[in-house]
Amino acid sequence: MDKDTRIIQARKEKITAIKEKGIPLYPNDFKISCTVAQLRHIIDTDPSSLGENGKTFKLAGRMMAINKMGKSSFVRFKDGSDQMQLYIQKNKVGEDTYDLFKKLDIGDFIGVSGPLFQTKTGEWTILATDFRLLSKALRPLPEKFHGIKDPEKRYRQRYLDLIMNDGTRNIFITRSKIVSAMRRFFEEHDFMEVETPMMQPLPGGAEATPFKTWHNALGMELFLRIAPELYLKRLVVGGFEKVFEINRNFRNEGVSTRHNPEFTMVEFYQAYADYQDLMGLTENMFADIVEKISGNTVIEYQGHTIDFKPGWQRISMMESLSSIGGIDPEMIHDTQSLLAFAKDRQIQITKTESHGKILTKLFDVLVEPKLIQPTFITGYPVEVSPLSRKSESDPNLTDRFELFIAGREIANGFSEINDPEDQHNRFLMQVRQRDEGNDEAHIMDADYVEALEYGMPPTAGEGIGIDRLVMLLTDAASIREVILFPHMKHTH
DSSP: OOHHHHHHHHHHHHHHHHHHTTOOSSOOOOOOSOOHHHHHHHHHHOGGGOBTTSOOEEEEEEEEEEEEETTEEEEEEEOSSOEEEEEEEHHHHOHHHHHHHHTOOTTOEEEEEEOEEEOTTOOEEEEOSEEEEEEOOOSOOOOTTTOOOOHHHHHHTHHHHHHHOHHHHHHHHHHHHHHHHHHHHHHHTTOEEOOOOSEESSOOSSSSOOOEEEETTTTEEEEEOSOSHHHHHHHHHTTOOEEEEEEEEEOOOOOOSSOOSEEEEEEEEEETOOHHHHHHHHHHHHHHHHHHHHSSSEEEETTEEEEOOSOOEEEEHHHHHHHTTOOOGGGTTOHHHHHHHHHHTTOOOOTTSOHHHHHHHHHHHHTGGGOOSOEEEEOOBGGGOTTBOBOSSOTTBBSEEEEEETTEEEEEEEEBOOOHHHHHHHHHHHHHHHHTTOTTSOOOOHHHHHHHHTOOOSEEEEEEEHHHHHHHHHTOSSGGGSSSSOOOOOOO
16 A cells, blocks of 8 residues: 555544544535735734734635644745634634644645734744634645646646646746736737637638547537637727737647647737738837846846837848848848758658748748847748738838847737738638648638638737747746646547
8 A cells, every 4th residue: 555545544544533523524604714825914013903912813724744842833835825824722712623633634624713813933924712623634745845847747736736836836826917917918009809719610810730520410520720820900990999808729739848739929000000000019028027027128038038118029031031040141042952951960851842931931930039139130031921911112012020139939910901802812822732632721711712702900919929929928938837737648
């Protein structure tokens, strides 16, 4: 019998003994008067109301440490806000209650009433005048000294990770604050929050392999959305000129430190704006969020000092390939020279790739990892931008940008195509790519083209990866650290 099994067996015996005393194991009638955090605020602001003859408080939480000393004991417990010390004496709570306490274990939930006093070390402590069991834990918590270090166990049993590791709790508290700050920013800039379908008859808005499902009543195949883009732009056609959606997307792709098959983005669209306008908006939004979270616009991320103060570098992809990637500017427009360059540096590119895709792959390898400070890369090739408006100055390029921070893509935005004929032709180009074996290329969406035929105003749109933004602002190296329940492979 292993250690955990012995502990569980011993706890079952305690449970039987408690039941025989007629004491409920899981009552639901204890009402708290404040949280630990609220009580600490009272300690800081009105200590004169405290003391053994002062006000009585009712708190509840999980016992995390017990120091038994015969007829009295110290307990450290925590609720969802903070932790506190409790002092329980047999002569204060009575023999029956103290006997119950002695049968309890670390991990059990308790309710306690009493005033506060200061110990000899000056720590404010609750002096129990009443004590109750609120929920009996059957399994033991991990040892506090060792904690939960194994990432697999932390991700699979996130509830234990949250109980034992304050660092993990703080990541998700910060995540909530980031999303809240982002939502407020959009609302303050007159954007309307909307919801669009997560099950779609056609997957669109990005190049990715979708998850498929089946609707029995409709008798049709549906796809979990890979992006909300085409639905949000239908809303712009309908007259909602500034919309945003904080959305879950699903892409049937590999799992890595930067990718989870289910992830969170914000997408937003603004009529009568172009991609340049959105770069300015993005700078201001990020600076606003970072300042709200960290107190200023400078953060530390994985050994890098990153400054979010507006005025970020803006550089075209072609220029970056030369100045950062080390490619001779005369080679940029020569497909064969680029293929030879890639082969010489063992960068995997097939000879059948289009010129635009070759440039993009070279950028991914040679430039992206070096973009540590917030940097907008502009001027993406048409071949890799099927929904972006063509540039007026160069029809081979688009009015598009991607934002890179700490060597990874954080956002993607562009001036939208509102010419239905151009959009139809771009879809046809994607269909040809699918026929040539690119399973991630877009499908022809005739309904969306029809929507454009009713007229869409000049518009710009953008998507921002919220998980990756949270990684930056919590100094997390892996996306799994910022997703409460990341997808994991079965162990069986």
